[in-house]
Amino acid sequence: MAKTILIVDDSASLRQVVSIALKGAGYETLEACDGQDGLNKLKGQKVHLIISDVNMPVMDGITFVTELKKLPEHRFTPVIMLTTEAGDSMKQRGQAAGAKAWVVKPFQPAQMLTAVTKLVMP
């Protein structure tokens, strides 16, 4: 059974590229355009890993993770946060919220795939 990964980012092109890379490796993907959308997409859905941006409209990634940790069905799902070198203080806040895995933007699809396979094998 393929593992399902939720990609939460306000950039459609980023979601698409990541999705193509992950699907190529045998994962299934879901996409959401912000944290709120991400929470909606999780409803009734088994997800093995979440990739989330920090800076997003409507609901940012930190709030998203904080909310995620309140969902009994999903609170232990690993989250890879996307950050920038500039965002170290953001990283601390994210870690406090429970997001321990970080990937620095910009990244190559292969880098993302490596990060994902560390946490969930296809």
Add this chain to the structure above:
Amino acid sequence: MEMKTHSADGVMHLALQGEFTIYDAGIKDELLALCAGPRVEIDLSQVNEIDSVGVQLLLLVLRQAQMQQRSLRLVALHPAVNTMFELYDLHQTFGLDNNGELPS
């Protein structure tokens, strides 16, 4: 996860079914209680997913049984459990051979 029990000939047979993961951490006390008899067999053939929490709980009931000198055996492993045991090299710990079978 679901737990089904029946006993026959003084052996408590416990069948675990479904996913055995961190979301099932809450079954710890119930599991310990069910495994408290003198002779217990745990059937893992229906456990289609297991993570380290599941492994730890199995190790916990095993250790309790050993400490109290009770008999606790795993009688069948789902491939998912077998793979996990291989990764952690736990077959011998549970008294199984490397194929997940009970030594004859």
Add this chain to the structure above:
Amino acid sequence: MSTDDVLQTFVAEARELLLGMEDSLLALERDPRDGEAISATFRAIHTIKGSAGLFSLDQLVAFAHVAETLLDLVRDGRVAVDGDLIALLLECSDYLGFLINQIAGEEVADAATQEARRPTLLARLQACIASSVAPSASQAESPRQAPPSAVPAAGEVADPVHNDAWHISLRFGPEVLKNGMDPASFLRYLGTLGEIAHITTLWQQMPAPEAMDAENCYLGFELDFRSEASREAIDSTFDFVRDDCRITLLPPRSSIDDYLKLIAEAPEGLERLGEILVASGALSQAELERALERQRQAAPPALGEMLIQEDGIPAPVVQAALEKQAKGRENRSAATRFIRVDAEKLEDLINQVGELVIAGASATLLSQRSGDTALIEAMAQVGRHVEEIRDRALSLRMVEIGESFNRFPRVVRDVSRELGKDIELVITGAETELDKTVVEKIGDPLMHLVRNSMDHGIESIEERLARGKPAQGRLSLHAYHESGSIVIEVADDGGGLKRDKILAKAMDRGLVAPGQALTDRDVFNLIFEPGFSTAEQVTNLSGRGVGMDVVRRNISALRGSIDIESQEGVGTTMRIRLPLTLAIIDGFLIQVADSAFVLPLDLVQECMELPDGERLQSRGQSSHYLDLRGEALPCLRLRNLLNLEGESSQRENVVIVQYGNRRAGLVVDRLLGEFQTVIKPLGQIFRHLRGFSGSTILGTGEVALILDVPTLVHDASGREARLLGESNAGQAIGSEQPA
């Protein structure tokens, strides 16, 4: 989906983000403390950079990175927001737009000039970054400790062991499982880098049942690992748990001291770990004993040194800030729920709906002829649905005019700086909807009008003050719906048009005959004549090769019209009136002689029978007036106007149409009722005909021409004004109504 498609998505997305960023920067200019605008600007750059990285657009990434660094400092309040910063960021936005255009594969005319801006912009960004103030204490980040791992120097390992595999010692922190980090997944990943030759799972640290939190991790591992991978690669396996995990990585043939250290620090105790290492083959019994011997000789303090686990992450109180961020921007989220559809697909759909409308009309006609009541009712039902589908299909292409207003804040800002004027732009009615195809084509004429108002309309600051006006000029863009049209006004509070000057110039150019009586409106409209320009001085805004005549031509091409209201010293309003859609209209079918014609129903005000007396009077004339409840209504007799011959009906009818604030009566033979009209362009041979805007196909299959009401109304009242003017000293008559 191919990567190329995704690149197109990226280009479209980046352009939208840049537009949004411009909005935010302008908002920031109004209120430098607008935190949301700062965040939005940061987010735009951040997202562009993040996505660009996926496509290896290194030029773009490198530039965006510097801008992002600056914006991050701005967000932290370490760089102040001022006019210069906003100007710089706007220029960066322009430059990024240029890069995006290049990525999109578009020809960029002044590519070299654009590219030349890069070093300057980068230098200015760096200067701003350098000017940042130090972070306050609360923002300072605690220095990170280096990951605890032994670092053997290659080639000079003292007293190496025989083990030719890597030895990896792992003790996972209690929280890892709750964070979704299962040790099993890291071991599986490690398996992709090489072979785990031996593993010992340590679970003895697991507490008694009552003390055990089943969600915590109590596992540790000692493993021997054969791999060609580099130390970095192996080490990076544990990147995500480095903070929560004690990791020791010993390369093949490490020094026995390193093993000693490992054994000494093991929570399981010296003896136990020693046994494990020997059992796993990492160390021989002899090596273990040698290590233990050294340990006994060594000074206790050195051994007592423990690996220091990294401190837990300070958990600052962030809730308030987060809540604030989560709010607002809700309108932005609506945008992300949209689906991108190829405009051509919509075009196709609308064309199909057009065909459906025609086929439906034909079927309705046949049903009526059949006299079958049930069929007629059924067709009427179908007709209502077709009408609904038509409206829905057309509404798919309706977009808010705000889309074309978006660029004006920037234009007004830049141009007013250039001109040394202070101009405030007020936009109202940006949510007014109209057909996407119209929106696309109205951009350029609007731009010209806006520039014209800023350049020629609004006076210089000195002039304004001298006239007792506020120094800040006001330019407003206003859109609204009015009887089936959309009206867009470009208004300024400038000097207004100078009637005498225009008239003098028009005479000079031979556009009007001396002594010809003209209304104010007629005079003002002269500025739309080809080759007319009143600017005394050609600034770099004018002279773009586009005159007001082109503006009018563009608007006419959209079946629209433009007129001017102006009062000297007070201001000018240019009013563009456009049809909401170019595809399908509700028509009103009339008959003159044997031919059917269509009028846009929206423009029809009322119908009346032509009174007998009037009828006699008007015979043989194409134009006259009708006394409509005391109002002199100019009338056109279409039969005469169009030179149609054929049987005339006993009674003639007048259809009163209104366009803008002018009204006119059209004398026709029969009124045939409402008719859904799919507009087809006129064939080549009809193009030159004045008074028709298109054609349509009737249910019978016959072709009917669509009358161009604006032109007819204009002709009717113009003719009338001239006729009256000759006898009445140029008094403006017309049947004007307040708009």
